[in-house]
Amino acid sequence: MKRKLLSLSLAAVLALSLTACGGGGNSTTTTDSTDTAATEDTDAEETTETADSGEVANADKPLVWFNRQPSNSSTGELDMAALTFNDNTYYVGFDANQGAELQGTMVKDYIEANIDTIDRNGDGIIGYVLAIGDIGHNDSIARTRGVRSALGTGVDADGSINSEPVGTNTDGSSTIVQDGTLEVNGTTYTVRELASQEMKNSAGATWDAATAGNAINTWSASFGDQIDVVVSNNDGMGMSMFNAWSKDNSVPTFGYDANSDAVAAIAEGYGGTISQHADVQAYLTLRVLRNALDGVDIDTGIGTADEAGNVLSSDVFTYNEEQRSYYALNVAVTADNYQDFLDSTVVYEPVSNQLDAETHPTKNVWLNIYNAADNFLSATYQPLLQKYDDLLNLNVEYIGGDGQTESNITNRLGNPSQYDAFAINMVKTDNAASYTSILSQ
Ligand code: BGC
Ligand code: CA
Numbered sequence: 001m002k003r004k005l006l007s008l009s010l011a012a013v014l015a016l017s018l019t020a021c022g023g024g025g026n027s028t029t030t031t032d033s034t035d036t037a038a039t040e041d042t043d044a045e046e047t048t049e050t051a052d053s054g055e056v057a058n059a060d061k062p063l064v065w066f067n068r069q070p071s072n073s074s075t076g077e078l079d080m081a082a083l084t085f086n087d088n089t090y091y092v093g094f095d096a097n098q099g100a101e102l103q104g105t106m107v108k109d110y111i112e113a114n115i116d117t118i119d120r121n122g123d124g125i126i127g128y129v130l131a132i133g134d135i136g137h138n139d140s141i142a143r144t145r146g147v148r149s150a151l152g153t154g155v156d157a158d159g160s161i162n163s164e165p166v167g168t169n170t171d172g173s174s175t176i177v178q179d180g181t182l183e184v185n186g187t188t189y190t191v192r193e194l195a196s197q198e199m200k201n202s203a204g205a206t207w208d209a210a211t212a213g214n215a216i217n218t219w220s221a222s223f224g225d226q227i228d229v230v231v232s233n234n235d236g237m238g239m240s241m242f243n244a245w246s247k248d249n250s251v252p253t254f255g256y257d258a259n260s261d262a263v264a265a266i267a268e269g270y271g272g273t274i275s276q277h278a279d280v281q282a283y284l285t286l287r288v289l290r291n292a293l294d295g296v297d298i299d300t301g302i303g304t305a306d307e308a309g310n311v312l313s314s315d316v317f318t319y320n321e322e323q324r325s326y327y328a329l330n331v332a333v334t335a336d337n338y339q340d341f342l343d344s345t346v347v348y349e350p351v352s353n354q355l356d357a358e359t360h361p362t363k364n365v366w367l368n369i370y371n372a373a374d375n376f377l378s379a380t381y382q383p384l385l386q387k388y389d390d391l392l393n394l395n396v397e398y399i400g401g402d403g404q405t406e407s408n409i410t411n412r413l414g415n416p417s418q419y420d421a422f423a424i425n426m427v428k429t430d431n432a433a434s435y436t437s438i439l440s441q
Contacts, residue, residue: 056420058416058417058438058439058440058441059085059086059436059439059440060086060087060088061086061088061416061419061420061421061422061439062088062089062288062289062292062293062420062421062422063085063086063088063089063090063421063422063423063424063436063439064089064090064091064092064285064288064289064421064422064423064424065082065083065089065090065091065092065424065425065426065432066091066092066093066281066285066423066424066425067092067093067281067370067377067381067425068137068370068425068426068427068428068429069083069091069093069138069139069325069429070082070083070091070426070429070432071138071429071430072429072430073136073137073428073429073430074136076138076141078323079429079430079432081432081433082432082433082436083323083324083325084324085432085436085439088288088292089324090288090298090324090325090326091323091324091325091326092281092284092285092288092325092326092328093139093281093325093326093327093328094139094276094277094281094327094328094329094330095318095327095328095329095330096138096139096142096143096327097142097146098329098330099139099142099143099146099256099274099276099330100142100143100145100146100147100149101146101149101150102146102274102330102331102332103143103146103147103150103231103254103256103274103332104146104147104148104149104150104151105150105332106254106271106272106274106332106334107128107147107150107151107229107231107254107271107272108150108151108182110229110252110254110271110272110334111126111151111182111184111191111228111229112182112184114252115184115185115187115189118228118229118252119189119228120225120226120227120228120251121225121226123226124189124190125179125189125190125191125192125226126182126189126190126191126192126228126229127170127192127194127223127226127227127228127229128151128191128192128193128194128227128228128229128230128231129193129194129195129196129215129216129219129227129229129230129231130144130147130165130193130195130196130231130232130233131196131197131199131212131215131230131231131232131233131234131237131238131241132144132163132165132196132197132198132199132233133198133199133206133207133233133234133237134198134200134206134207135163135164135165135198136428136429136430137206137429138429139233140206140207140233141163143233143256144161144163144196144233145160145161145163147231148161148162148163148177148193149161151180151182151191151193152178152180152181152182152191153177153178153179153180153191153192153193154177154178155175155176155177155178162176162177164176165196165197165198166193166195166196167195167196167197168194168195168219168223169192169193169194169195170192170194170195170223170226172190172192174193177193177196179191179192180192194219194223194226194227195215195219195223197215199211199212199215199237203402203404204403204404204405205371205373205402205403205404206403207233207234207236207237207371207374208237209236209237209239209240209375210240211237212232212236212237212238212240212241213240213241213243213244214244215241216230216240216241216244216245216246217244217245220245220249224245224249227251228251229251229252229253229254229271230242230246230251230252230253230254231253231254232253232254232255232256233255233256234255234256234257234375234376235255235256235257235258235259235261235262235273235375235376236255236257236259236374236375236376237255238253238254238255238256238262238270238273239255239259239261239262239265239270239375241253242265242269242270246269247265247268247269247270250269252269252270252271253269253270253271254270254271254272254273255270255272255273255274256273256274256276257273257274257275257276257278257344257375257376257380258273258274258275258276258278258331258333258341258344258380259273259344259375259376259379259380260342260343260344260345260379260380261379263333263338263341263342263344264342266333266334266335266338267338271334272332272333272334272335272338273333274330274331274332274333275330275331275332275333275341275344276328276330277316277317277328277329277330277331277348278328278344278376278380278381278384279344279346279347279348279384280312280316280317280328280348280351281326281328281381282381282384282385282387282388283312283347283348283351283384283388284302284312284317284326284328285385285388285423286365286385286388286389286392286394286396286423287301287302287310287351287388287392288302288326289363289365289394289421289423290355290360290363290392290393290394292421293363293420293421294359294360301351302317302319302326303319306355307356307359308353308354308355308356309353310350310351310352310353310355311350311351312348312350312351313350315329316328316329316348317329344379344380344384345379345380345383345384345387347384347387347388347391351388352391353391354390354391355391355392355393357393360392360393361393362393362394362395363393363394363395363420363421364394364395364396364397364418364419364420364421365389365394365395365396365397365419365420365421365422365423366396366397366399366413366416366418366419366421366422366423367385367396367397367398367399367422367423367424367425368398368399368400368401368409368412368413368423368424368425369381369382369398369399369400369401369425370401370403370409370425370426370427371400371401371402371403371404371427372400372401372402372403373403374403377425378400382398385398386398396423397419399412399413401425401427403427404427405427406426406427406428406431406434406435407434409427410434410435410438413435413438416438416439422435422439
């Protein structure tokens with residue numbers, strides 16, 4: 001209901017601003033266009049208060065990068081020009097190293113706890129396969145390293161663990177990984193990464209769940225009884241592999257994201273997942289914009305309680321001032337605690353209080369999701385954003401990309417002057433300038 005009202009006022013504002021600047025022919029997609037037919041009353045005040053955008057230069061408007069941190073996809077080096085684009089620029093993500101370590105430890109703990117049954121062909125080798133999301137995405141790289149590090153299969157490359165895919169390594173001869181050893185109850189087992197590959201489809205979309213489903217079919221057909229564990233950089237790919245093969249073969253499968261379907265699957269043998277606290281990230285994504293638009297201290301409603309009582313405690317996030325980055329902390333979700341994580345779209349209770357519409361008048365935000373088909377972003381992150389946008393009085397226009405080209409998204413940022421702030425999820429972490437160049441025009 002609230003969303004309908006907000007959408008209505010967006011429509012009104014769009015109409016107003018289009019007339020005001022005389023700009024026609026703009027191809028901006030409005031997500032809830034059917035709502036314009038509704039006959040609910042609009043809040044006249046909200047409407048007038050949002051109509052003042054145009055005055056601030058687009059380059060000076062609040063900007064938040066989220067989920068894909070501006071960085072060099074080969075070296076991981078942060079793109080500080082993008083992260084400091086203006087005084088109100090931030091990144092919101094999660095602590096990739098802490099999460100990666102948790103995921104690796106979760107898998108290792110599971111193997112140790114189930115050592116009597118895990119080695120399916122009894123050859124003394126615990127074999128696993130790994131689905132890699134995007135070889136140039138720093139979060140994906142961290143997860144690959146975390147798993148290899150915990151299982152002892154990592155090989156050093158220039159001071160950190162090599163994160164390249166091995167292709168297949170059923171005989172243990174790869175130089176990208178090594179055989180690890182696990183000592184449990186006095187017996188020494190070998191741990192081997194049998195296969196890994198980047199799950200990229202032919203059109204170029206990464207983290208591709210369907211590609212992962214095909215990969216497990218191929219792998220299992222040629223060396224299925226060697227596979228004792230399936231690990232994935234995310235739940236989208238993990239669930240695809242679970243449904244295609246591991247569920248029927250009782251092979252524990254581990255993912256990342258704690259999407260609702262993956263958490264529910266723990267009851268059916270999915271091994272576990274990691275919550276990257278999307279409920280905290282989605283809040284932070286919009287909250288930093290809200291604070292910048294309100295001209296208040298950036299910590300308001302974050303580390304410092306706002307007047308509505310919203311506040312985050314230090315056990316769920318960290319802020320790195322130098323990197324202009326907020327990082328949510330991760331939590332392992334396993335058979336022990338999954339009941340508490342069954343719905344990944346519930347707002348985080350400590351930051352679930354509605355802001356007052358007088359002191360925090362409605363503002364218009366342009367926000368894109370790099371790939372509308374991404375499981376985590378579409379099934380977990382966006383539903384959360386849509387709840388927080390109401391609580392924070394933000395009128396968000398959601399743009400879903402195709403996951404392949406930046407231009408597919410930037411084409412829909414044709415008139416940035418219509419918006420008060422921007423939230424950006426790039427296709428590739430290197431491509432921040434594709435967006436900032438538009439805002440700088
Ligand atoms: C998520 C993945 C998702 C990716 C998109 C990651 O944080 O874990 O599931 O595909 O973001 O950028
Ligand atoms: Ca085995």
